[in-house]
Amino acid sequence: MSTGTTGLTTPPRLGRGGAGTLVEGDAPTGSARRRNPNRRMRWAGLLYLAPALAMYTWVVLVPLVQSANYSLYSWDGVSTPTWVGLGNYGDFFTDPDLRAALGHVGVLICFFSFLPIALGMLTAAIISRRNLRGAALFRSLLFLPQVVTTVVTAVVWKFLYTPDGPINTLLRALGLGALAQNWLGDVTWALPALGVIGTWVTFGFCMILFVSGAQSIPQELYEAARMDGAGPVAEFFAVTLPGLRPQLAVALTLTITAALRTFDLVYVATQGGPGSSTTTPALLLYRKAFQNPDVGAAAAIAVVLAIACLLVAILIQRVTERES
Amino acid sequence: MSSPRVARLVAALALPLTLVAAACAPQAANSGGGNVQPSAVSSDVASAGPVTLRFLDFEEGPDAAYIKKAIAGFEQQYPNVKIERTEQSFDQVMSTLNLRLADPNGPDVATINNGWQSMGTLSKAGLILNLDKYAELYGWRDQLSPTMLRQLEFTPDGKKMGEGSLYGTPGARLTTVGLYYNKKLLTDAGVAVPTTYAEFETALAAVKAKGETPIALGTQEKTYATNPLFALQSLLGSPKAINDFVYGSGGTTLEQTGLGTAAAKLAEWQKDGYLNPGYNGLDFDGGKKVFTDGKAAFHFDYSGALVGTGADSTKFGRVQLPQPDGGAQTSVGAASAVFGISAKTKNPDAAAAFLNYLGSQEMNDLSVQNGYLPIRPSTAQVEPGTTFADEVAGAATVTKDDGFLPFFDWSSPEMLDVIGGQVQLILAGRSTPETLVTDGQKSYDDAAAKRG
Numbered sequence: 001m002s003t004g005t006t007g008l009t010t011p012p013r014l015g016r017g018g019a020g021t022l023v024e025g026d027a028p029t030g031s032a033r034r035r036n037p038n039r040r041m042r043w044a045g046l047l048y049l050a051p052a053l054a055m056y057t058w059v060v061l062v063p064l065v066q067s068a069n070y071s072l073y074s075w076d077g078v079s080t081p082t083w084v085g086l087g088n089y090g091d092f093f094t095d096p097d098l099r100a101a102l103g104h105v106g107v108l109i110c111f112f113s114f115l116p117i118a119l120g121m122l123t124a125a126i127i128s129r130r131n132l133r134g135a136a137l138f139r140s141l142l143f144l145p146q147v148v149t150t151v152v153t154a155v156v157w158k159f160l161y162t163p164d165g166p167i168n169t170l171l172r173a174l175g176l177g178a179l180a181q182n183w184l185g186d187v188t189w190a191l192p193a194l195g196v197i198g199t200w201v202t203f204g205f206c207m208i209l210f211v212s213g214a215q216s217i218p219q220e221l222y223e224a225a226r227m228d229g230a231g232p233v234a235e236f237f238a239v240t241l242p243g244l245r246p247q248l249a250v251a252l253t254l255t256i257t258a259a260l261r262t263f264d265l266v267y268v269a270t271q272g273g274p275g276s277s278t279t280t281p282a283l284l285l286y287r288k289a290f291q292n293p294d295v296g297a298a299a300a301i302a303v304v305l306a307i308a309c310l311l312v313a314i315l316i317q318r319v320t321e322r323e324s
Numbered sequence: 325m326s327s328p329r330v331a332r333l334v335a336a337l338a339l340p341l342t343l344v345a346a347a348c349a350p351q352a353a354n355s356g357g358g359n360v361q362p363s364a365v366s367s368d369v370a371s372a373g374p375v376t377l378r379f380l381d382f383e384e385g386p387d388a389a390y391i392k393k394a395i396a397g398f399e400q401q402y403p404n405v406k407i408e409r410t411e412q413s414f415d416q417v418m419s420t421l422n423l424r425l426a427d428p429n430g431p432d433v434a435t436i437n438n439g440w441q442s443m444g445t446l447s448k449a450g451l452i453l454n455l456d457k458y459a460e461l462y463g464w465r466d467q468l469s470p471t472m473l474r475q476l477e478f479t480p481d482g483k484k485m486g487e488g489s490l491y492g493t494p495g496a497r498l499t500t501v502g503l504y505y506n507k508k509l510l511t512d513a514g515v516a517v518p519t520t521y522a523e524f525e526t527a528l529a530a531v532k533a534k535g536e537t538p539i540a541l542g543t544q545e546k547t548y549a550t551n552p553l554f555a556l557q558s559l560l561g562s563p564k565a566i567n568d569f570v571y572g573s574g575g576t577t578l579e580q581t582g583l584g585t586a587a588a589k590l591a592e593w594q595k596d597g598y599l600n601p602g603y604n605g606l607d608f609d610g611g612k613k614v615f616t617d618g619k620a621a622f623h624f625d626y627s628g629a630l631v632g633t634g635a636d637s638t639k640f641g642r643v644q645l646p647q648p649d650g651g652a653q654t655s656v657g658a659a660s661a662v663f664g665i666s667a668k669t670k671n672p673d674a675a676a677a678f679l680n681y682l683g684s685q686e687m688n689d690l691s692v693q694n695g696y697l698p699i700r701p702s703t704a705q706v707e708p709g710t711t712f713a714d715e716v717a718g719a720a721t722v723t724k725d726d727g728f729l730p731f732f733d734w735s736s737p738e739m740l741d742v743i744g745g746q747v748q749l750i751l752a753g754r755s756t757p758e759t760l761v762t763d764g765q766k767s768y769d770d771a772a773a774k775r776g
Contacts, residue, residue, distance in 0.1 A: 069350070070350055073350050074774075075350050076445055076449075077422050077423075077445075078352065078422050078426060078445055078446070078448075078449035078451060079352050079445075079448055079449045079482075080351075080352040081350040081351075081352070158607075161605070162602075162605055162606065162610065163601070163602025163605040163606060164602065181605075182544075182602050182604045182605025182606075183605065184544055184605060185543065185544040185602075185603075185604030185605035185606070185748075186604065186605070186752070187748075187749065187752050187754055270544070270546075271545055271546040271547065271744075272546065272741075272745075273544070273545070273546040273549070273744065273745055273748050274543075274544075274546075274604065274745070274748035274749065274752060275745045275746070275748050275749040275752075275754065275755070276745055286419075287738075287741065290418070290419035290420075291418075291419070291441060291737065291738075291741075292441055292737035292738050293422065293441065293445050293737070295350070
């Protein structure tokens with residue numbers, strides 16, 4: 001854990017290194033006699049875990065298995081189901097609506113994940129270089145959207161985006177009236193307009209994550225970098241970015257899975273319209289599960305989304321682990 | 325060391341999960357199928373002892389006040405019955421109703437929706453009572469026009485809509501889709517209130533020539549983007565074809581229902597600049613506001629559109645246009661809420677008495693007093709010269725001509741979404757009326773194939 005010898009490229013990794021060491025040090029390596037008390041302790045540990053584990057099984061694992069099971073049937077939710085095997089999964093290849101929805105998620109990932117992370121990094125880099133006055137207030141203001149319910153956010157932005165709403169009024173006042181749009185009602189602009197709402201929501205979260213991460217990067221690293229003649233940009237890439245790798249992994253995982261699961265924002269703001277220009281898989285899932293009872297098809301979408309989220313999480317974990 | 329541990333953990337988790345999965349394989353909510361009826365029915369509720377009815381409905385705002393008065397009136401008539409009301413939004417009720425009615429402790433009486441996705445699914449699964457015996461007991465069929473009754477019928481096997489047994493009652497409130505106009509803007513343009521579709525088009529052109537906006541609408545919400553289209557279809561399409569298509573009673577294609585013609589008309593108006601600017605960025609209420617603010621001459625809306633908007637109802641009128649051939653008065657019209665009884669209720673007689681009360685003469689009068697259209701003839705006074713008086717007169721002629729049309733989206737579970745999306749795209753120049761017809765037909769055929 002000493003920072004002096006690790007050099008600039010491998011900064012300390014807080015939080016994870018400590019826990020890892022403890023677990024390994026605890027692993028029994030001695031004689032058989034020494035293993036018994038350890039084993040008993042392990043079962044005792046499991047006992048402590050049992051209530052949480054039971055709850056987790058009941059509310060997460062059981063519905064998960066149930067959904068996977070439902071996805072193999074054609075079922076309206078109330079009458080006798082018919083076994084269709086993997087037929088419901090075929091929709092992903094044949095249903096144009098579902099494929100379009102997957103494409104929309106790609107766009108949303110840029111707005112929900114990449115853009116806020118880039119902006120968050122930039123802000124964190126600026127804040128961590130020197131103490132800005134009012135930084136705390138600034139941070140809380142930017143974090144605020146994260147606290148507000150999505151439905152409220154959607155309703156507010158729906159108003160902002162109306163033809164004579166504040167955004168268009170501002171554009172006209174600035175002499176940019178030609179750029180004014182019926183944002184959420186326009187086939188071209190509705191999806192990016194929704195994306196911007198996502199950026200607004202997740203930006204503050206990413207920034208807080210990176211600022212707190214940057215605070216734990218030892219000042220000496222910055223001093224060393226400056227002594228080597230690094231400017232702000234070189235300093236960012238040599239010290240800040242590598243130091244924020246764990247935070248980056250968390251931010252990527254949470255924001256990408258959030259984009260994959262986008263439902264409430266779209267449901268309230270556009271209902272997937274105009275046409276089907278802003279549909280998401282989760283919106284189609286809702287429609288199939290509740291409006292047009294086809295529980296099997298809905299469950300198939302849910303299972304694919306769950307697997308996609310899991311893969312994203314594993315992939316990001318893998319990449320950041322290897323680079324460290 | 326770690327891999328056997330993981331294996332044991334997986335085994336420990338997998339065993340109960342497999343058992344759970346096996347036990348929870350999807351099952352029909354009611355294995356008996358769709359024809360649940362009480363063996364004996366009675367209208368004697370007063371001597372049934374203390375009864376509590378759980379009632380789930382989606383009446384909010386001013387509608388909630390109306391339903392509360394209904395409950396109070398019923399409880400006064402039958403002091404031994406207590407109604408426990410649960411109120412939620414339409415979407416909430418609709419998305420959970422199937423599960424709630426499968427629960428023995430669910431509601432006894434609930435608001436359900438017409439069409440395949442709600443009443444069709446519930447009747448087929450045997451989750452709501454077949455009401456035929458109660459309809460006979462209380463004479464419900466004699467109180468309603470045939471085109472209204474049809475909207476509440478399904479065959480017990482769930483294969484056909486619009487015939488068979490009664491699975492819901494319509495309460496006392498009617499909703500129609502119709503054409504509102506601004507009296508002053510028409511006078512300014514030098515045109516009289518249209519009495520035919522041709523005169524309506526002349527009026528549109530005259531208003532436009534005067535430099536005013538002919539039609540106010542808001543199409544940002546997909547669901548409500550269908551409103552002007554369905555209204556136009558009821559004016560331009562054949563009522564028989566629309567009924568036959570929606571109820572699936574034989575060989576009619578979507579093309580024959582006039583929906584494509586209506587869509588082409590809408591596209592033409594858009595091209596001619598007849599629509600309010602920014603209509604695609606406004607939701608339905610936003611479009612309505614353009615009209616009530618006096619910025620457009622015409623507006624298609626549901627009856628009761630001006631209730632609660634603060635608009636001066638003497639400045640606006642509503643006109644019921646006849647079919648182009650000068651024939652019957654037709655209008656898209658349905659009960660504003662349909663009430664059904666859970667098949668799991670322990671008090672079907674009390675529940676049926678409540679349904680009967682919801683459609684009683686008192687409730688129809690109460691409906692009129694609150695500014696809503698009644699389903700049955702009402703003796704309550706209507707102030708002449710108001711928009712509401714126009715609405716009442718229009719509904720009366722449609723009732724007389726038995727010209728109620730079902731909402732077109734009942735024809736398939738996804739129809740509303742398909743058509744609403746297509747309207748948005750057509751108005752944006754990204755789709756054509758022909759595509760709307762093809763996509764709508766496909767949704768209809770897919771749904772029919774699925775029902776078998």
